[in-house]
Amino acid sequence: MVACPLCNKQVKESLINEHIDEGCQTHLVEQNDTPSAQKTHSFFSTPGTRRTTTSSSNARNGTQTPTAPAAPPATPHVERPVTPPAGTKRSLDEADHGQADGAGGQSRSPVAPKRTKLSVLQKVAPLAERMRPTSLDHVCGQELVGPNGLLRGMIETNKIPSMVLWGGPGTGKTTIARLIANTSGARFVEINSTSSGVADVKKIFAEAFKELQLTGRRTIIFCDEIHRFSKSQQDIFLGPVEAGQVTLIAATTENPSFKVINALLSRCRTFTLAKLGDDDLVRILERAMATESCSSPLLDSDMLRYFASFANGDARTALNLLDLAMSLSTKPSITAADIKRELTRTLVYDRNGDQHYDTISALHKSIRGSDPHASLYYLGRMLQSGEDPLYISRRLIVVASEDVGLADNTMLPLATATHAACQQIGMPECRINLAHCVVALCLAPKSTRSYRGLANVMAALDEPGVAGLPVPIHLRNAPTRLMKEMGYGAEYKYNPSYVDGRVSQDYLPEKLIGRQFLEDSDFGTKLDEDLEDELLPEVED
Ligand SMILES: Nc1ncnc2c1ncn2[C@@H]1O[C@H](COP(=O)(O)OP(=O)(O)OP(=O)(O)O)[C@@H](O)[C@H]1O
Known part of the structure; x- marks a missing residue:
């Protein structure tokens, strides 16, 4: 005996396909014939049945009183999922188990228990979540889903292609994706490139295929921040999207032409969301x-x-x-x-969000560009937002070596002293030390020679055999007599024993002799055309 995933009624396992094909009207087993809900085959148990089963078994164990009222059976193609929740985005795990509050599990599960869960979540959710539009009519400023919108027409006729929604943060990408799922009655699974791996996504494809075969119901996968998936990770969507096994709704805040692989773009429609006025x-x-x-x-x-x-x-x-x-x-x-x-x-700025990284990056780049105004601006902005001064001072230590480097060796001690000052004094006074160090770094000459030199070595170490080349015997340490007898260090010329410390001696392993890792110049060879334009004002005829 199994519970039908659509109507939740008991059906003989061997007849489940016929039962679904015939609109859940046939091959029903009378309730009296069902020995117990526990006999339901786990493969077919919906989140709803799982919850009900758990509640009742817990009740039997005396651990929990079932409170959820019995759910009305869902009917295929008539059932419309409940309103998407004011809750957080679903994790993959939740999506897999259909227990999340997202739109995803909605058309699988009975309505009543879900409502109970939603109202609790609604209370604790931030205002933005509580206010997530539950109808396209409440989506503001997006003509695409307005009364005559192209996307709205597709949603209303249930002709939903795979698509990329491109728009700035908080413009309604997730909201629209959830509303599409809501309206279409499709299974909805939300994934996020930052928390979902390839294996998770493949598992979702397999489940989608199973669902499609078994019930004819499609699965919409909402992939937030698709631009954060690597190109090879994006590749895995190609087959299932092309075959129609899943409908992909990908969201991105970045220009998809640069961040989404062409093969995927050509299988999707791209819709651009407007910046809200x-x-x-x-x-x-x-x-x-x-x-x-x-x-x-x-x-x-x-x-x-x-x-x-x-x-x-x-x-x-x-x-x-x-x-x-x-x-x-x-x-x-x-x-x-x-x-x-x-x-x-x-x-x-939001200290925990992207702004935290964007602003420190802007500070670092402004110092590298020797722009004291911009550097001070970003420093002030971070301090006003309550950024940890030690986080800033740690970055300044990096800047001192990465960007100023050999051009002014006093900057590294200054930066480490600034870090110590921040530790010892704390805010608000240490803002003065930070400003001192930021401006000094900004005004200092710049050199990346040591940093580049190391990068050259690291690249050379990838060449076959380079990492394991024998150290020249005259440079080797000879702590034991045996080693001494073997000639370790024997021919070594100790520089201070020679006039001006000058000796003729090789230091690199034999195979690398003559290789230069330290470049002569502090800078590369590229010409900045913008700078040329700036320096050479247009000559009028
Ligand atoms: N066009 C809109 N009309 C009404 N409310 C909106 C709109 N866009 C966003 N919101 C509100 O902002 C909240 C966040 O929106 P949503 O998650 O859809 O943004 P998003 O574009 O997916 O953002 P992100 O790229 O940051 O994930 C919603 O819960 C809703 O309250």
Whole structure:
């Protein structure tokens, strides 16, 4: 006996295919004939049945009281999944087990238990998640899914191609993907290139194929941040997408022409999401205020526009600001200026997100480019956002050797002293040491000779045999008599014993004699054409 994955009723295992083909109307086994829910074949057990089975067995064990009401049976092609949740994105594991709150498990599982779980998640989810549109009508600023939108037409006629959604952060890529899955009734699995490996993805393909064969239901795979998958990882999508085994919805914030392999692009439609304008963001914020029944006079339309202007087209950022402002606004005697000041710290950058790396990278590159204004700007921005000064000072130690290097050997001690100062003094005073070091590094001459020299050696070590070449015998250590007898170190000329320390002696292994790793110049040979343009103003005829 098995539970049908579509209608959840008991069917003889040998007749399951006929039962599904005939619209779940035939070959049903009377409930009385079913000895126990435990007999359900695990392969066919849906998340819903799994939950129910677990609850009841726990109840039998006296460990848990089942609370979820019995779920209504789902009907193929009629069932529409429940609204996508205000929860976090599904992990692969959750997707596999259908237990997540994402759109993914929805059409598999009975509705009632899922609702119970959703409401709990909804309470703890951040405002941006709670406000995730549950209908295309609530998606702002994206004509593609507006009343006459191209993508909306495809969704409404259920002709959903594999696609790449290209747009900035917080413009609605994930939301639209979930709504597509919701509307189409397809199985939905979300993966993220940062947490899903090739093996996971292959497993999903296999499951999708099984599902398609068994029930005729398609699987939509939503792959967030596809640009972070390597080219060979992207390759694995080609076959299943071409064969229609899965529908891929890939999201990227990067230009897909550069970041998605051509073979995959040619199998997908690319849709570009618009950057949300301030008016769109204000509408989203107003809807959030209304939904949350927030009527604080501090959060008036001016304040909402202020949030929008800082969000740079990112609805999530705008909603996060509002979320914070809503809780601040309940403090007694707080003013609008206080709220703005408090928020400025989070507005500058997200210390744990990409901004953390982007800004330190910008600081490093500005120092390398000897631009003290930009360097100080990025330093100030990080400090104001509460960045750890030790994180900054550690990077300055690297800069001192990587970029200034031999051109000014005093910079490495300065940078290590700055690190020590940050450790001993802490903020806010150590900001002064940091500024001193940043400007000194900026103004110092630059040399990458030592760094490049090492890079040349590392490259040479990849050549066959180079890493294991014998050390010349006269340079070898001779700690034992035997070694001495073997001539280790015998012919070595000790430089201080010679006039001016000059001797004629080879140091490299024999096979490398004559190889030069340290380059003569600090810089490469490329000409910056932009610089030429700058230096040679156009001559008028
Ligand atoms: N166009 C939009 N209309 C209304 N709300 C939106 C829109 N875009 C984003 N949001 C809000 O921002 C939140 C985040 O959106 P979503 O996850 O869809 O962005 P995304 O484009 O996938 O971003 P990322 O690239 O950072 O993953 C949603 O939960 C929703 O509240």
